[in-house]
Amino acid sequence: MTRLRRLTRLAAVSASALALGLTAAAAADPIKIGSVLAVTGPASFLGDPEEKTLQMYVDQINEAGGVDGRQIELIVYDSGGDPNKARTFATRLIEDDEVSAIIGDSTTGATMAMVPLAQDYEVPMISLAGAVVIIDPVKEYVFKTPHTDRMACEKIFQDMKANGYTKIGMISGTGGFGKSMREQCLDVVGTYDIEVVADETYGPSDADMTPQLTKIKNTDGVQAVINPGFGQGPAIVTRNYRQLGIDVPLYQSHGVASKSFIELAGDAANGVRLPAAALLVADKLPDDDPQKEVVVNYKTTYEEATGEPVSTFGGHAYDALMMLVAAIEKAGSDDPAAIRDALEQTSGFIGTAGEVNMSADDHLGLDVSAFEMLEIQDGDWVIIGEN
Amino acid sequence: MAEFLQFAFSGLTVGAVYALVALGFTLIYNASDVVNFAQGEFVMIGGMATVFIAAVGVPLPVAALSAIVVAMIVGLLLHRLAIEPARGADAVTLIIITIGASIFLRSAASFIFDKQFHTLPPFTGDTPILFGGAAILPQSLWVLAGGFVIVILLWAFMSRTILGKAILATAANRLAARLVGINTSYVVGLSFALSAAIGAIAGILVTPITLTRYDVGTLLALKGFAAAMFGGMGSPIGAIVGGLIIGLLEAFGAGYISSEYKDAIAFIVILGVLFFMPTGLFGRKSVERV
Numbered sequence: 001m002t003r004l005r006r007l008t009r010l011a012a013v014s015a016s017a018l019a020l021g022l023t024a025a026a027a028a029d030p031i032k033i034g035s036v037l038a039v040t041g042p043a044s045f046l047g048d049p050e051e052k053t054l055q056m057y058v059d060q061i062n063e064a065g066g067v068d069g070r071q072i073e074l075i076v077y078d079s080g081g082d083p084n085k086a087r088t089f090a091t092r093l094i095e096d097d098e099v100s101a102i103i104g105d106s107t108t109g110a111t112m113a114m115v116p117l118a119q120d121y122e123v124p125m126i127s128l129a130g131a132v133v134i135i136d137p138v139k140e141y142v143f144k145t146p147h148t149d150r151m152a153c154e155k156i157f158q159d160m161k162a163n164g165y166t167k168i169g170m171i172s173g174t175g176g177f178g179k180s181m182r183e184q185c186l187d188v189v190g191t192y193d194i195e196v197v198a199d200e201t202y203g204p205s206d207a208d209m210t211p212q213l214t215k216i217k218n219t220d221g222v223q224a225v226i227n228p229g230f231g232q233g234p235a236i237v238t239r240n241y242r243q244l245g246i247d248v249p250l251y252q253s254h255g256v257a258s259k260s261f262i263e264l265a266g267d268a269a270n271g272v273r274l275p276a277a278a279l280l281v282a283d284k285l286p287d288d289d290p291q292k293e294v295v296v297n298y299k300t301t302y303e304e305a306t307g308e309p310v311s312t313f314g315g316h317a318y319d320a321l322m323m324l325v326a327a328i329e330k331a332g333s334d335d336p337a338a339i340r341d342a343l344e345q346t347s348g349f350i351g352t353a354g355e356v357n358m359s360a361d362d363h364l365g366l367d368v369s370a371f372e373m374l375e376i377q378d379g380d381w382v383i384i385g386e387n
Numbered sequence: 388m389a390e391f392l393q394f395a396f397s398g399l400t401v402g403a404v405y406a407l408v409a410l411g412f413t414l415i416y417n418a419s420d421v422v423n424f425a426q427g428e429f430v431m432i433g434g435m436a437t438v439f440i441a442a443v444g445v446p447l448p449v450a451a452l453s454a455i456v457v458a459m460i461v462g463l464l465l466h467r468l469a470i471e472p473a474r475g476a477d478a479v480t481l482i483i484i485t486i487g488a489s490i491f492l493r494s495a496a497s498f499i500f501d502k503q504f505h506t507l508p509p510f511t512g513d514t515p516i517l518f519g520g521a522a523i524l525p526q527s528l529w530v531l532a533g534g535f536v537i538v539i540l541l542w543a544f545m546s547r548t549i550l551g552k553a554i555l556a557t558a559a560n561r562l563a564a565r566l567v568g569i570n571t572s573y574v575v576g577l578s579f580a581l582s583a584a585i586g587a588i589a590g591i592l593v594t595p596i597t598l599t600r601y602d603v604g605t606l607l608a609l610k611g612f613a614a615a616m617f618g619g620m621g622s623p624i625g626a627i628v629g630g631l632i633i634g635l636l637e638a639f640g641a642g643y644i645s646s647e648y649k650d651a652i653a654f655i656v657i658l659g660v661l662f663f664m665p666t667g668l669f670g671r672k673s674v675e676r677v
Contacts, residue, residue, distance in 0.1 A: 207597035210397040211642035
């Protein structure tokens with residue numbers, strides 16, 4: 001009796017196992033894309049819209065039949081912006097999940113912790129972080145979508161030069177972004193015949209920057225001030241700037257390219273100039289702008305799906321996913337090496353950040369023209385263009 | 388001279404907030420010997436709750452009052468659910484509990500509110516007042532005046548009311564206080580609620596200047612703790628003086644020396660004071676007499 005029961009059970013188990021195997025073979029394996037993002041933690045304002053964007057568009061692609069008839073399986077891990085966690089999750093994506101490509105991380109520190117893994121295991125990785133070190137020098141398997149801080153400096157200095165400013169003050173945040181951008185700006189400023197005559201810093205969570213700004217105000221000959229920084233710091237700098245009645249133009253970085261900066265800085269934001277991606281001013285772009293369609297589409301899709309205002313950070317994830325999907329289609333396989341080769345040949349891709357033309361020695365593929373120069377007027381951005 | 392005044396204004400404004408956080412530390416420490424590292428979270432709750440309550444259309448003053456009540460309830464819960472059950476535990480255990488509570492409150496805030504920075508409109512506009520060539524925001528005057536009023540009210544409460552005297556008695560000797568019929572558990576709970584209210588008021592006053600977010604409490608708790616240590620843990624006057632001095636040190640340090648070392652300057656001075664005067668500026672003696 002017991003023997004019979006055991007036999008039936010065995011038969012049942014083998015039958016279901018067989019059935020499972022059959023269904024699995026019937027549908028093609030999904031293409032696995034891994035992602036490590038700072039969804040929570042201090043950099044969550046980067047990772048949060050990035051994750052939403054990836055999920056949203058992967059679902060859309062799958063509903064439309066996937067890539068080459070295969071579904072995309074997206075695996076997202078939350079690094080919280082912590083380099084150690086990012087490294088652990090990247091290892092897990094490569095070794096356990098066996099992904100074909102990785103998108104992430106959101107921050108430069110965490111990205112740099114993942115870079116050696118991508119290189120060693122030869123898995124292509126598209127970073128969504130800002131600093132230029134990620135792609136300079138070029139690393140075979142590492143790409144990135146956001147503009148670099150160096151390009152932002154150049155865009156600002158172009159505008160300053162056009163306005164005839166030669167002596168400027170600088171007040172930078174000491175967080176990762178501000179520090180990196182300060183170095184890039186100092187490195188590149190000489191080529192524009194501009195001299196930094198006052199160079200101050202502030203902590204990323206400081207509540208008052210009037211002492212530093214007072215020093216800049218009292219420095220002779222300052223014609224404009226630039227503030228590389230991120231988070232609430234630049235908003236406080238902007239308020240303190242007006243409070244002290246400093247009357248030379250204030251330039252902010254693309255780190256404040258969001259509506260929340262305008263809200264936080266209030267009326268003090270009027271007249272602030274900043275370089276930003278076209279996405280920010282999607283509706284205001286001229287109709288013949290090649291980016292118009294892409295950015296307007298992304299903006300509407302994101303805002304309808306999430307009910308939140310679009311940010312350039314989500315746009316970086318959009319660009320990464322679309323470039324990756326195009327590369328997989330072009331490669332015709334999910335082999336990491338083939339995807340890498342196809343990614344490197346990306347050309348004429350129009351994303352939210354601009355037109356991307358990659359090559360063997362440029363894994364970013366954007367140039368300074370991808371930035372728009374904006375001025376904040378009455379709580380909104382106005383494109384001031386080339387002058 | 389204008390430069391000096393500007394640095395002084397900046398230092399006093401920031402210092403007043405440190406002082407209020409330090410005062411909260413002192414109040415709880417005196418009543419229960421707990422160093423409450425969740426003190427910064429009360430400041431955050433004050434600012435954030437006001438922002439969110441005002442966002443649903445409640446007038447600002449009402450929103451601010453409700454936020455204070457919210458913070459007091461959180462303070463009471465913190466005492467009831469986390470501190471009271473661990474009564475008799477050693478100081479390190481209690482510190483770990485409050486650090487845990489602060490992490491919990493921060494995460495809860497990031498879910499209940501959101502992860503964005505927020506601000507409140509300044510109470511009386513943001514046209515700076517010029518004084519001797521330096522500019523001061525009307526809101527800074529609110530912060531300073533608010534801090535001053537709180538200190539006076541607290542002093543009056545402590546020395547003129549039965550409840551206040553009960554807190555002092557509990558602080559001096561818990562057993563003796565119980566023997567004369569004071570419900571010490573109630574009194575310690577009260578000190579948590581009071582200190583939460585002080586933190587929340589600081590948060591509301593300062594948010595128009597410094598902005599607020601779910602995680603602003605961490606740094607404030609650190610600076611407030613430094614101020615309390617500097618002034619002498621347990622001494623209310625020490626808390627105020629310590630907070631103002633640290634704020635001024637930071638501002639003058641950033642202005643005259645270098646903004647690179649701003650945070651370091653304050654801490655080096657504190658280390659120096661503690662090294663040569665281990666009990667801080669206003670040491671233990673004054674505590675016994677509070």
